[in-house]
């Protein structure tokens with residue numbers, strides 16, 4: 001790390017900025033070690049706590065040559081969360097969040113780089129996770145040089161703190177929790193510290209959105225979610241914009257301790273990692289949406305869509321939003337959503353979620369036909385002939401084997 005040798009001359013770099021220790025020391029590092037003249041920081045508000053957005057904004061304004069804070073909440077929900085709901089998107093069983101937000105953040109940072117005439121972008125990702133890949137992919141697609149100091153120099157925390165002090169970078173107010181948290185409106189993920197031991201029982205303190213089971217209300221609560229073309233549009237009969245609906249539902253379902261995951265996850269690189277998540281609204285909305293699909297889609301559509309959803313989710317997890325297949329699958333998914341309109345009632349109780357009822361003007365369902373109580377529509381005698389030939393091939397083989 002040759003400090004003065006490279007100083008200056010490289011122009012402007014735009015840095016993805018959270019205000020944490022890593023991305024904060026990247027500001028002087030990009031100048032002193034990489035030779036950039038001007039560092040522009042960009043913080044993205046995707047629904048993390050307001051105090052964090054404010055902290056990043058204040059800090060960026062203080063230490064960078066120029067700072068942007070982008071409110072991406074609405075775009076995040078419209079462009080990434082809604083498609084994920086339509087795709088019932090789960091990765092290895094959990095509703096992903098970080099993966100959905102990174103491509104948007106990176107794309108917006110790339111726009112600012114263009115606007116500011118910067119040829120390079122920086123990020124604070126390490127070399128072990130998925131986020132480096134998701135960021136790099138978008139930045140490379142935009143023809144930008146990528147600087148990732150944390151990944152390039154195996155930095156240690158004590159060195160980082162000393163470097164921050166030497167360069168007058170305010171260190172985040174005594175952050176004595178060992179957890180690494182990534183949060184957006186759709187999901188909160190907690191990793192690091194002792195959570196890295198798969199057998200370690202997570203302490204209650206890691207959860208901020210979901211109540212402990214013992215504190216969840218003793219009475220169940222039934223809520224009603226309205227969908228239009230696969231998108232949630234109302235909560236308990238009240239029309240709501242996406243961001244508001246998700247924020248409200250996170251509170252309601254979180255109170256009932258709905259929406260936690262503790263799991264070992266396969267990262268893109270193949271590393272297995274222990275991950276803890278909370279995502280109350282996502283859990284409820286995906287379950288309700290998938291239930292409504294069962295009412296309105298045909299048996300063949302449902303079967304095929306499972307495969308499509310699964311593949312869509314994997315590409316979304318990898319952040320490959322420019323992969324042609326991602327768009328092909330999206331087109332199929334959108335077509336199926338034309339009939340996914342209706343209402344689903346969900347009961348929340350002590351960490352559990354139960355679908356209580358569903359209705360839709362597009363239900364491929366006839367109470368008359370299926371009912372035990374009526375004899376209209378279907379003449380049961382028609383089934384006698386059908387039944388005669390049912391499983392014919394297996395019966396023939398069975399006969400052959402027993403001759």
Ligand code: ARG
Nearest residue numbers: 098099130180181182189191
């Ligand atoms: N494992 C998840 C993913 O790759 C979440 C990572 C979030 N990062 C964090 N520092 N908690 O999408």
